[in-house]
Amino acid sequence: QTVRDLIAAGERSFSFEFFPPKDTEGERQLWRALRELEALNPTFVSVTYGAGGTTRDRTVDITERIAHDTSMTPLAHLTCVGHSRDTLRSVIGSYAGAGVRNVLALRGDPPAGPTAPFEPHPEGLHYAVELVEMLKSLGDFCVGVAAFPEAHPSAESLEADARVLVAKARAGADFAITQLFFRPEDYFRLVDRVSALGVDIPIIPGIMPITNLAQITRMAELSGAALPAEIVERVGRFEGDPVAVRAEGIALATELCDTLLAGGAPGLHFYTLNRSKATRQIYAGLRTTVAAGA
Numbered sequence: 309q310t311v312r313d314l315i316a317a318g319e320r321s322f323s324f325e326f327f328p329p330k331d332t333e334g335e336r337q338l339w340r341a342l343r344e345l346e347a348l349n350p351t352f353v354s355v356t357y358g359a360g361g362t363t364r365d366r367t368v369d370i371t372e373r374i375a376h377d378t379s380m381t382p383l384a385h386l387t388c389v390g391h392s393r394d395t396l397r398s399v400i401g402s403y404a405g406a407g408v409r410n411v412l413a414l415r416g417d418p419p420a421g422p423t424a425p426f427e428p429h430p431e432g433l434h435y436a437v438e439l440v441e442m443l444k445s446l447g448d449f450c451v452g453v454a455a456f457p458e459a460h461p462s463a464e465s466l467e468a469d470a471r472v473l474v475a476k477a478r479a480g481a482d483f484a485i486t487q488l489f490f491r492p493e494d495y496f497r498l499v500d501r502v503s504a505l506g507v508d509i510p511i512i513p514g515i516m517p518i519t520n521l522a523q524i525t526r527m528a529e530l531s532g533a534a535l536p537a538e539i540v541e542r543v544g545r546f547e548g549d550p551v552a553v554r555a556e557g558i559a560l561a562t563e564l565c566d567t568l569l570a571g572g573a574p575g576l577h578f579y580t581l582n583r584s585k586a587t588r589q590i591y592a593g594l595r596t597t598v599a600a601g602a
């Protein structure tokens with residue numbers, strides 16, 4: 309089944325994101341987390357594509373193993389960074405060959421970081437919208453794209469950023485997943501901007517549970533998301549007590565998820581960092597039922 313069909317089935321989507329680990333211990337941790345989260349019956353699970361295509365083989369391998377060895381539907385990320393059109397076609401061919409039908413089409417970040425100027429491969433693609441078009445021309449893929457509640461760090465404005473998402477939807481993208489964010493109103497405003505432009509694409513909010521203040525500060529910096537003062541204040545009160553910081557972080561994320569679902573979000577996508585516990589705790593605390601395990 310494709311993610312498109314699963315979302316269209318009407319229940320709220322519930323999904324997890326993983327990254328390809330670097331070593332054997334990381335691999336064990338990833339599979340432990342995957343197996344623990346499989347029990348929640350997620351709508352799909354996604355595997356990131358490392359900077360500059362560096363994780364290409366591992367991303368393809370893990371995605372294939374999820375497709376073959378688990379009951380879960382995989383969503384494979386793919387970026388344009390450092391790849392010619394021919395290489396992109398060949399990676400897409402590997403996915404198709406392994407029966408992977410769902411791909412998240414991304415531009416990717418320049419090796420120097422998200423705000424550095426993007427240098428496309430001389431034979432490559434400039435923008436994610438071109439990758440959406442390529443995927444749609446090569447087969448019956450269900451294609452997801454990135455969305456940014458606070459606008460992409462190099463976008464001219466919130467409006468211009470919404471138009472980029474609309475262009476990706478018009479090129480055939482079936483759904484979007486957002487960058488991490490902390491204020492529900494940023495998500496709802498993005499949804500409003502996109503629908504004001506006449507496009508109705510499901511936008512799944514991306515959630516990163518706060519389990520540690522230093523880590524979330526770094527993640528927010530990397531993604532360009534603002535870490536609001538009220539969040540720093542609520543979690544910072546417990547500085548020096550990691551257990552209490554974690555509990556407050558989980559409570560905050562659970563509140564955010566409930567507000568998003570109550571406001572009509574079509575599901576939740578969790579950045580798991582290859583661990584399952586925080587996501588399982590949030591899931592258990594939700595007031596609204598999502599598809600998983602239902």
Ligand code: FAD
Binds near residue numbers: 416460
């Ligand atoms: P695009 O949609 O191409 O946008 C990139 C920039 O170009 C934006 O500033 C946009 O406003 C601008 N732009 C787009 N089209 C035009 C146009 N026609 N004219 C002028 N300007 C334009 N990165 C990875 O490396 N690997 C991953 O696995 C990965 N997974 C991600 C998953 C999610 C859910 C999200 C939200 C992000 C992910 N990223 C990943 C990060 C992403 O690759 C970066 O944020 C990247 O900088 C932008 O990618 P994009 O697909 O949004 O690009």
